[in-house]
Structures are given as structure tokens and as C-alpha cells.
Amino acid sequence: MGMNTMRRSAALAAALMVLVAACGDDDAGGDPTAIDCVPGQVDGNLNFYNWSEYMDPDLITEFETQYGVDVIESYYESNEAMLSQIQAGVAYDLIVPSDYMVKIMIDEGLAFKLDKGALTNYANLAEEFRTQPYDPTGDYSVAYQYGTTGLGVNLELVGDAFVPSWALVFDPELTAGFAGGVSLLNDPRETMGAALEYLGYSLNDVTLEHLEEAAQVIKDARPGIATFDSDQYDENLANGEVAVAHGYSGNMIVAIGETENPDNFVYVLPEEGATLWIDNLVIPTISTAPCTAHTFIDFLLNAENGAQLTNWNYYGSPNAASTPFLDQEVVDFYAATLEADTEVITDTGDYEINFTDLFAEAKS
Amino acid sequence: MSVVTGVRPKSPAERLLAGNAWLVFAFFYAPIVVLVVFSFNANENVGIWTEPSLRWYREVFRDEAVMGALRNSLIVAAISTTVATILGTMAALALERFRFRGQRVYDGLLYLPIIIPEVTMAVMLLLFFAQGFQWLDSAIGWSPTFGIGTISLSHIAFNISFVTVVVRARLGQLDPRLEEAAADLYATRWQAFRRVTLPLILPGVAGGALLALTLSLDDVVITNFVAGPGSTTLPVYVFGLVRRGVTPLINAVSVIMLAASMVLVAVSFGFQRGSHGRVPNSTTEDG
Numbered sequence: 001m002g003m004n005t006m007r008r009s010a011a012l013a014a015a016l017m018v019l020v021a022a023c024g025d026d027d028a029g030g031d032p033t034a035i036d037c038v039p040g041q042v043d044g045n046l047n048f049y050n051w052s053e054y055m056d057p058d059l060i061t062e063f064e065t066q067y068g069v070d071v072i073e074s075y076y077e078s079n080e081a082m083l084s085q086i087q088a089g090v091a092y093d094l095i096v097p098s099d100y101m102v103k104i105m106i107d108e109g110l111a112f113k114l115d116k117g118a119l120t121n122y123a124n125l126a127e128e129f130r131t132q133p134y135d136p137t138g139d140y141s142v143a144y145q146y147g148t149t150g151l152g153v154n155l156e157l158v159g160d161a162f163v164p165s166w167a168l169v170f171d172p173e174l175t176a177g178f179a180g181g182v183s184l185l186n187d188p189r190e191t192m193g194a195a196l197e198y199l200g201y202s203l204n205d206v207t208l209e210h211l212e213e214a215a216q217v218i219k220d221a222r223p224g225i226a227t228f229d230s231d232q233y234d235e236n237l238a239n240g241e242v243a244v245a246h247g248y249s250g251n252m253i254v255a256i257g258e259t260e261n262p263d264n265f266v267y268v269l270p271e272e273g274a275t276l277w278i279d280n281l282v283i284p285t286i287s288t289a290p291c292t293a294h295t296f297i298d299f300l301l302n303a304e305n306g307a308q309l310t311n312w313n314y315y316g317s318p319n320a321a322s323t324p325f326l327d328q329e330v331v332d333f334y335a336a337t338l339e340a341d342t343e344v345i346t347d348t349g350d351y352e353i354n355f356t357d358l359f360a361e362a363k364s
Numbered sequence: 365m366s367v368v369t370g371v372r373p374k375s376p377a378e379r380l381l382a383g384n385a386w387l388v389f390a391f392f393y394a395p396i397v398v399l400v401v402f403s404f405n406a407n408e409n410v411g412i413w414t415e416p417s418l419r420w421y422r423e424v425f426r427d428e429a430v431m432g433a434l435r436n437s438l439i440v441a442a443i444s445t446t447v448a449t450i451l452g453t454m455a456a457l458a459l460e461r462f463r464f465r466g467q468r469v470y471d472g473l474l475y476l477p478i479i480i481p482e483v484t485m486a487v488m489l490l491l492f493f494a495q496g497f498q499w500l501d502s503a504i505g506w507s508p509t510f511g512i513g514t515i516s517l518s519h520i521a522f523n524i525s526f527v528t529v530v531v532r533a534r535l536g537q538l539d540p541r542l543e544e545a546a547a548d549l550y551a552t553r554w555q556a557f558r559r560v561t562l563p564l565i566l567p568g569v570a571g572g573a574l575l576a577l578t579l580s581l582d583d584v585v586i587t588n589f590v591a592g593p594g595s596t597t598l599p600v601y602v603f604g605l606v607r608r609g610v611t612p613l614i615n616a617v618s619v620i621m622l623a624a625s626m627v628l629v630a631v632s633f634g635f636q637r638g639s640h641g642r643v644p645n646s647t648t649e650d651g
Contacts, residue, residue: 047593052604057428072594073429077604081588084487088494090510090592235411258408 035283037118037291039298044289045070046296049082049092051279054145056312063299069292086110086284093287094296099278100347102141103134111140112283118294121301124321132278132344141280142297143318145310147249148337149190149275152234152256152267157243164268166198168244170217175224178243183236184218185246186228188359189345189352190275191218194246197273203343206351211358218362228363237265250315253333267333269340276342278318396622403615410612420616430617433601439512440587440597441580444519449573451520452527453565457557459528460535477522478529486589489518493590510592518590519580526579527572534568574632578625 037043048055052075060071074092076082079101086092087110097105105111116122119142129143151168157179158168167174169182184191193203195214205211226242227233234255237245245252249267256265281300283293299305306319307326316334317323323331348355402410406417424430458464459471477485493514501507542564546556562569584599591600598621602614 049593051607052429052601074591074593075429075433075596075601075604077584077588077600077607084490084589085510085591088490089498090494092593232411235409238409238412255409258412 034113035115035290035294037115037294039118039120040067040295041118041291042067042069042289042295043291044093045072046289046292047091047093048073048296049085049095050075051096052077054096054279054313056309059300059305059308059312062305063296066299067292067295069289071296083110086286089286091286091288092284093289094293095282095284096144096279097141097282099132099134099280099344102280102282103347105282105284106135106140110284110286112285112287112290113139114142114283114297115294118291119298119301121298121303121321124301124303124306124319126318126320126338128338129278129318133346134344135280141282142301144279144281144300145313145315146276146278146318146337147315148269148277148334148340148342149185149194149246149248150252150267150269152237152245152247152252152265154237154240154243155264155266157240164270166194166270166272168270169225169246170195170198170221172221172224175221175244178224180240180242181224181226182244183227183229183233183242183246184225185233186230186363188355191228191246192355192359193275193345194270197270200272203273203275204346204348206348206354208354211354215358215362218359222363249333249337253314253330257329269336269342271341273341273343276337276344278344399615400619400622403612403619405612405615408611410615420612421620423613424616424620427613430598430601430613433596433598436512436515436595437581437598440515440519441577443512443516444523444580445573445577447516448520448523448527448576449569452524452572452576453531453569455524455528456531456535457561460532474525474528477525482585485522486518486586489514489521489586490589493517510590511595512592514590514592515587515595515597518586519576519583522583522586523576523579526575527569530572530575531565531568534565534571538564570632574628577628581621581625 046069048060048071050073055073060073063069064071076085079098082095082097083101083104086095086105087108102111122142125143129146131138132143135141151164151166153162153168162168169175169184175182184194189203192211192214195217196203196205196210198217199210199213201207201210201214227236229236230247233242233245233247234251236242237247237252238255238259252267256262256267259265281297283290283297287293300309301319303319303321304325306317306322307324310317310319310322310330311325311327314330316337317326317330402413403420404416404418405413406419407414455474459467459474493510497508538561542560543556546560551559582599583597584603587597588600588603591597598617602617605611605614
């Protein structure tokens with residue numbers, strides 16, 4: 001038995017060494033080169049790598065008939081797995097990384113510099129989505145869809161006269177009056193970030209004293225917090241089990257829309273500020289059809305196509321020109337976002353552990 | 365055992381055991397019952413019951429992306445199960461019936477896919493394929509791409525170990541004298557294998573194949589890394605869906621997969637009973 005275990009450990013160690021050696025040998029990518037495309041140009045079929053249920057199949061069909069190319073859509077379930085595939089050189093032409101992943105891909109030289117000359121509809125993109133901290137010049141990415149993290153409020157349990165503030169979940173005197181209490185996301189960055197915003201700091205603040213203050217806010221709020229939950233908060237809100245739920249816009253809009261009386265609920269972004277996330281279209285340098293990818297991006301930037309996409313997946317649309325064609329429900333739901341003081345969560349590197357540790361301590 | 369055979373438990377200890385058995389069953393099956401019931405729910409929210417409906421089953425079959433992913437999963441499962449079962453059975457036979465140089469090392473290495481973390485194996489396979497394809501391209505000008513092929517090869521790679529373990533367990537119980545008797549009666553090696561060994565280890569082979577099939581249909585991590593354009597499998601697709609919250613669509617897909625697994629298990633039980641019938645005087649059960 002001992003011999004067996006030893007042999008296995010040796011084999012495992014050998015395997016890990018091979019792995020480490022292979023990882024160090026970084027020959028993927030190459031320099032992000034500028035590309036020259038003509039509007040409407042196609043240079044091959046499009047391998048589109050996207051999240052599940054994120055793209056209207058009718059739009060794909062329309063693009064295929066209009067430009068005479070095939071679009072092969074594949075799906076991934078994490079930014080990280082997608083990144084390693086691109087690094088290994090799997091030839092996708094268009095990908096949809098989230099905000100922080102765009103920065104990583106730019107830094108690693110995995111993204112093409114877009115040819116804005118080929119994007120005739122680029123002006124349709126709302127001004128505030130053209131540049132973001134993860135892509136300060138807006139040269140590498142075009143916003144695809146966005147969402148926010150805010151508060152779903154049950155008006156029957158909270159009343160109509162409330163101030164949209166993080167106090168709705170963090171002020172124990174206020175939450176003591178809510179039947180069922182409130183639910184907070186079980187996510188260090190989101191919930192610590194909310195507490196930081198409540199205190200008037202940035203949600204990306206890494207100052208240790210500020211993080212400790214934020215943890216104290218969560219600790220003090222515990223009597224009114226029914227649960228820390230990231231999976232069922234939307235249902236608990238719709239069921240009336242909690243009065244206020246901290247959660248993602250994409251789930252909230254679906255949950256509220258399915259209730260018997262959607263007017264009983266409202267989704268608000270706290271006035272102190274809230275989280276914004278943006279998924280983006282990026283053309284990896286490994287692409288073999290970068291011009292088809294440009295044409296596809298331009299196709300989605302078209303006002304009516306952009307609206308069709310949003311009416312299908314019900315996330316926020318960065319396509320300002322598409323607003324007249326959007327379902328009123330989506331327009332109303334996301335109306336607050338553009339006026340609100342929102343911020344994208346950035347990767348704080350070594351400081352992430354402070355968020356995790358202090359959050360774990362605050363909720364235990 | 366008395367609990368299973370239906371004898372009414374008398375002593376408190378036996379009662380406790382019976383209670384425990386039921387508790388274990390409830391623990392296993394209650395979540396499945398909830399999953400199945402809520403797959404027939406009309407509501408978009410997975411936990412709020414409104415009325416019974418087949419809405420989500422209709423959506424599963426109408427959703428081209430889901431059906432495409434299901435097709436990919438079935439192709440990969442069929443290929444990887446067939447190849448892994450053949451290779452795994454051969455490996456088990458080699459290890460149990462023959463002595464050769466490096467056998468102990470081979471034996472130990474065979475278990476590697478079972479013991480190393482899945483994500484480690486996923487990254488290794490991804491790098492292996494990437495480097496291998498580059499080498500093939502420069503050596504003979506042939507550059508294969510990631511897709512169904514790479515997923516199938518990866519599933520074969522981890523399934524061989526599982527099939528080998530199951531088949532070896534069965535082979536270990538087998539009386540070697542049966543094969544010797546066949547040899548005494550002038551059966552060639554192949555005839556002895558075909559007429560004696562294979563029928564006796566068939567339940568093990570079938571069990572290994574079913575395990576391989578299930579593992580292949582379930583795999584997310586490795587598949588996610590070695591997939592290529594147009595080869596998304598059902599578990600990867602479903603996992604991606606969770607990003608927008610759990611919808612009853614996932615319940616419906618799960619119930620369909622659950623039903624398929626139960627049919628497979630039933631088939632395997634039938635198989636084992638059938639093969640016992642064919643070899644009534646087998647001494648294998650005496651161990």
C-alpha cells in the first residue's frame with residue numbers, strides 16, 4: 001500500500017512538472033496587429049464563441065443569408081476556460097469576454113485592434129460604453145450587453161416612500177421594519193463593494209481600513225439580513241419571503257416579470273453607486289476570418305438588430321440607437337442605469353483575498 | 365440484510381438501521397423528486413409553482429442550440445464508450461493474465477486519470493493537443509482542429525482507467541482454472557477468450573461501458589477545455605445557462621438525461637441477469 005501510494009505520488013509529481021513546463025512555454029498569441037477590413041467584407045465562415053442563450057438564433061440566420069457565410073456558434077461557461085482555449089490557439093473568430101477578461105486579453109496580446117473604419121454603425125454605441133477602464137481607448141472591444149447589481153424591492157412590504165440607497169439593506173433600524181428581512185449576495189466583491197459604496201468609497205477601494213469599515217457595516221446589519229444568497233434571491237423576492245433583495249438585473253427582470261403583479265416590485269440602483277458589468281465583442285488574434293467578425297459586429301451595432309438582440313435576451317443594450325425599437329419593459333428596467341453612478345468591478349490582484357477574508361468574517 | 369429481505373425488524377438496533385436506510389433513500393431521492401416535479405412547472409422561476417405544463421419540454425425540443433449540444437454529446441459518448449471499453453478491457457486482461465516488463469509502472473500509471481484533479485487533466489490535454497497539432501502541421505503539413513475529435517480522444521483517455529478498474533474486479537473473481545480447462549480441451553487462446561472468458565466477464569465489461577457512457581455524458585471541465593468550434597456538448601451548454609439563473613429548462617434537460625440513465629441501468633441489470641442465465645454452473649459467485 002505504501003509502495004503504491006509512493007508510486008502514485010511520483011507519477012503525479014512527474015505529470016505536474018510536465019504541466020508546469022508546458023505552461024511556461026508561452027508561444028500562443030503574437031502581437032496584436034491592426035487589421036484592414038472594408039465595411040461588409042467577409043473572409044470566411046464565422047466561428048462565434050459565446051455564452052449559452054445569449055444570441056437570438058434568428059439574427060444568426062439573417063446574417064448568414066445576408067452575407068452568404070456560415071456562423072458556427074459554440075458556447076462556454078467560464079471566462080477562464082475560454083481564455084485558455086484562445087491561448088492554446090483554438091481558432092475562434094469572435095468571442096464575448098466579460099469586462100475584466102478584456103483587460104487580460106489585451107495585456108496578453110490576444111485581441112485584434114479593431115478597424116473602426118469597417119464599423120459603419122459604431123456611432124450607434126452609447127458614448128458611456130465606448131471606453132471603459134478595462135479598454136481605456138476602446139480600440140479592442142465593442143460592448144455587447146450589460147447588466148447591473150442593485151436592489152429588488154417589494155413595495156407591499158417596504159412601502160412606496162423609500163430612498164433608493166444601500167441603507168435599505170445595511171441600516172439595521174430600517175431593515176428591522178421589513179417583514180422577512182433582506183437578502184444579500186453571497187459574493188465578497190459584490191457585497192463588500194456595496195458596503196464600500198454605502199460608506200462613500202469606490203467599490204474597487206483596496207485600503208485595508210476602508211475594507212474593515214465595510215466589513216463592520218455588514219456585521220452591524222446582520223440582524224436585518226435574512227440570508228446571504230446568490231442563487232435563489234430572485235425567487236425569494238418574488239415569493240415575498242424577503243422584502244429587499246440584493247442581486248443581478250438579468251435575474252431580477254425575469255423574476256419580477258413572472259410574478260402575478262409585477263407592479264408590486266421595483267428594481268433600483270442605490271444613489272451611492274452600484275456595480276455595472278459589461279460583456280464585450282472581441283476578435284482574437286488567432287481568428288482566421290477577422291473581417292467577417294468585423295462585419296458581424298457592425299451587423300449587431302445596427303439599431304434594429306441591436307434591439308432584436310436585447311428583446312431576445314433581456315439584458316441592457318449599449319446600443320443607444322436601438323432604444324426606439326426596444327420592448328418598453330426593458331427600457332424602463334434599465335432607464336436608471338445610465339443616470340446612476342455605476343462602476344465596473346476591476347481585478348484587484350493580491351487584494352482580492354482581503355475582500356474574501358473580511359467578508360467571510362463579517363457574515364459568520 | 366434482514367431489512368432488505370423484508371423480515372420485520374424487532375430489536376431497537378434493527379429499527380434504527382431500518383430508519384437509517386429510509387433516511388438515506390430520502391436523502392438520495394428527495395432532490396430528484398423535486399427536480400422532476402418542478403420540470404413540469406409553467407413558471408419561469410424554478411422555485412415558484414404556478415401550474416403543471418409541458419412548456420419547458422417543448423422549449424428543450426424546439427431549442428436548436430440545446431438539440432445541437434445533445435447531438436454532440438451523444439456522438440462523443442458513443443465514440444468514447446466504444447473505444448474506451450475495448451481498450452480498457454484489453455488493458456485489464458493484460459494486467460490480470462500476463463506478466464510483462466514494466467507491468468507495475470503501467471498498473472500505477474493507469475490510475476492517473478482517476479486520481480489527478482480534473483482541471484489538471486483538462487489543461488494537460490489542451491496543451492498536448494495544441495503542441496501536437498503544431499508539430500503535425502510543421503512535420504507533415506496536416507493541421508487538425510479542435511472539435512468532436514479532440515473531445516472524444518480526451519474522454520477515451522480518462523474512460524480507459526475506469527473501464528479497466530471495473531473489468532479487473534470481475535476478472536479477479538474469475539477462476540483461472542476455467543481457462544485452463546478450455547486449454548486442456550484444445551481451445552486456442554482466442555477460442556478460450558471468445559467462448560469462456562468473455563461471456564463470464566461480460567457483466568463487468570457492460571458495467572464498465574455504462575460507467576464510461578455516464579462519465580462522458582456528464583463531463584464539463586475537460587470538455588470545456590478541449591472543445592472546438594461547433595462542438596459544444598450538453599453539460600457545458602447547461603452549465604453556461606446557470607449564469608442567467610436556474611430556469612426550469614435545466615430541470616427538463618436533467619429529467620430527460622435522468623430518464624436516459626435509468627433506461628441504461630435497467631438494460632445493464634437485464635444484461636447481467638441474462639448472462640448469469642447462460643452460464644448457470646459458473647463458479648464465479650463463490651469468489
